[in-house]
Amino acid sequence: MNQDQLKQLVGRAALDYVPAGQVLGVGTGSTVDCFIDALAASGIAIPGAVSSSERSTQRLLGHGIKVLDAADVTGLAVYIDGADEIDGRGFMVKGGGAALTREKIVADLAAKFVCIADESKLVQTLGAFPLPVEIIPMAAAQLTRRFASIGGTASLRAGVVTDNGGHILDVRGLAITDPLAFETEVNQWPGVVTVGVFARHKASVCLLGGAGGVKTLS
Numbered sequence: 039m040n041q042d043q044l045k046q047l048v049g050r051a052a053l054d055y056v057p058a059g060q061v062l063g064v065g066t067g068s069t070v071d072c073f074i075d076a077l078a079a080s081g082i083a084i085p086g087a088v089s090s091s092e093r094s095t096q097r098l099l100g101h102g103i104k105v106l107d108a109a110d111v112t113g114l115a116v117y118i119d120g121a122d123e124i125d126g127r128g129f130m131v132k133g134g135g136a137a138l139t140r141e142k143i144v145a146d147l148a149a150k151f152v153c154i155a156d157e158s159k160l161v162q163t164l165g166a167f168p169l170p171v172e173i174i175p176m177a178a179a180q181l182t183r184r185f186a187s188i189g190g191t192a193s194l195r196a197g198v199v200t201d202n203g204g205h206i207l208d209v210r211g212l213a214i215t216d217p218l219a220f221e222t223e224v225n226q227w228p229g230v231v232t233v234g235v236f237a238r239h240k241a242s243v244c245l246l247g248g249a250g251g252v253k254t255l256s
């Protein structure tokens with residue numbers, strides 16, 4: 039199976055975690071696109087979804103699935119989203135699609151984070167994938183220097199403005215051995231909106247698609 043087929047496989051597998059009759063949190067990315075398509079085809083009835091991006095909102099609406107504002111719910115049972123990297127403890131790097139801030143907001147509303155990914159995303163140590171960080175544009179140079187001081191090389195993602203009007207720094211060269219401490223530290227740096235390490239909001243369950251089918255890590 040190629041990577042696209044694996045994404046479709048885990049997208050379908052995630053249907054088992056959809057709480058019928060309840061509002062669902064929906065992430066962003068090509069794997070989530072497969073999930074949204076599978077959800078629409080499944081006939082599982084949900085009153086609506088809270089979406090983490092304009093991209094997912096458009097796809098949900100295109101399938102006739104109602105999209106609710108995050109402010110319209112007090113909590114979600116389940117949030118389903120992809121990842122750029124995930125380790126064996128459920129810690130993730132996210133934000134390859136520049137939606138990390140809204141993803142963290144919707145994940146924060148949810149009791150359970152179901153991560154869907156192909157097996158190429160499973161790593162020992164986070165950091166090989168360039169770490170996305172949403173920033174306030176004015177802070178770009180100062181934050182670039184701060185990342186350099188911890189061994190990271192940050193570059194501005196050209197031409198990208200997030201759904202929130204922020205910019206994205208992609209940081210290469212980091213080995214994130216303590217994701218919780220790293221997330222806590224970088225979140226304190228002025229100008230950082232959201233760091234793409236999801237440690238406080240780690241995956242509760244990960245469905246990993248591979249040649250042998252779908253493996254569940256929890």
Ligand code: 5RP
Nearest residue numbers: 067068069120133134135137
């Ligand atoms: C978007 C994300 C995505 O979940 C992540 O980039 C994975 O995307 P894909 O499913 O396309 O590989 O964090 O901001």
